[in-house]
Amino acid sequence: ETGVTQTPRHLVMGMTNKKSLKCEQHLGHNAMYWYKQSAKKPLELMFVYSLEERVENNSVPSRFSPECPNSSHLFLHLHTLQPEDSALYLCASSQSDRYNEQFFGPGTRLTVL
Amino acid sequence: AQKVTQAQTEISVVEKEDVTLDCVYETRDTTYYLFWYKQPPSGELVFLIRRNSFDEQNEISGRYSWNFQKSTSSFNFTITASQVVDSAVYFCALSEGELTGGGNKLTFGTGTQLKVEL
Numbered sequence: 001e002t003g004v005t006q007t008p009r010h011l012v013m014g015m016t017n018k019k020s021l022k023c024e025q026h027l028g029h030n031a032m033y034w035y036k037q038s039a040k041k042p043l044e045l046m047f048v049y050s051l052e053e054r055v056e057n058n059s060v061p062s063r064f065s066p067e068c069p070n071s072s073h074l075f076l077h078l079h080t081l082q083p084e085d086s087a088l089y090l091c092a093s094s095q096s097d098r099y100n101e102q103f104f105g106p107g108t109r110l111t112v113l
Numbered sequence: 114a115q116k117v118t119q120a121q122t123e124i125s126v127v128e129k130e131d132v133t134l135d136c137v138y139e140t141r142d143t144t145y146y147l148f149w150y151k152q153p154p155s156g157e158l159v160f161l162i163r164r165n166s167f168d169e170q171n172e173i174s175g176r177y178s179w180n181f182q183k184s185t186s187s188f189n190f191t192i193t194a195s196q197v198v199d200s201a202v203y204f205c206a207l208s209e210g211e212l213t214g215g216g217n218k219l220t221f222g223t224g225t226q227l228k229v230e231l
Contacts, residue, residue: 050215
């Protein structure tokens, strides 16, 4: 595997379900990111992890819970989501130095029923 | 606050036409970076270019070229002789610099949907 991978690519869940999104980067980076992309809206930064520590939580509801067990893996745990949470969730990674480009995964298309 | 504006929501061209995607940004920082990404229908954002605020030289990479004008706070992207495979959403982004603890924060525009038809 190369680059940034995300699983699953598609997920349909009910509002009472608990699910997790997984992201893995094979680029040797030490910062990882979760973004939400909704239709007609700019990409919204959700969380940033650098050296496995959370450095940014962009006012995200507690029904989204991130986890970064090591510098290569990032999870987004989901529980009791709302239909408005349906979106494309993108993971990215970069070197943690300033101004580095971020490399993105293909995203998980989430639908909440 | 940092802001990136991509006023063109959607552009349609015929193959082989040249097309320019506009990007205007706002920042109070004197040192910043600008980026362009391409998002094909598959969903993955593909990094195209990074430009720092001290380098106003235009850049060309194959059919792609970028024009950075600090005086007008613009970083426009031109595709020469467009092809159907260029059809995608293109995003311009501005770096707010390094976050405390590491990592950086990008402010994205709303994107321009480019459709290239035969």
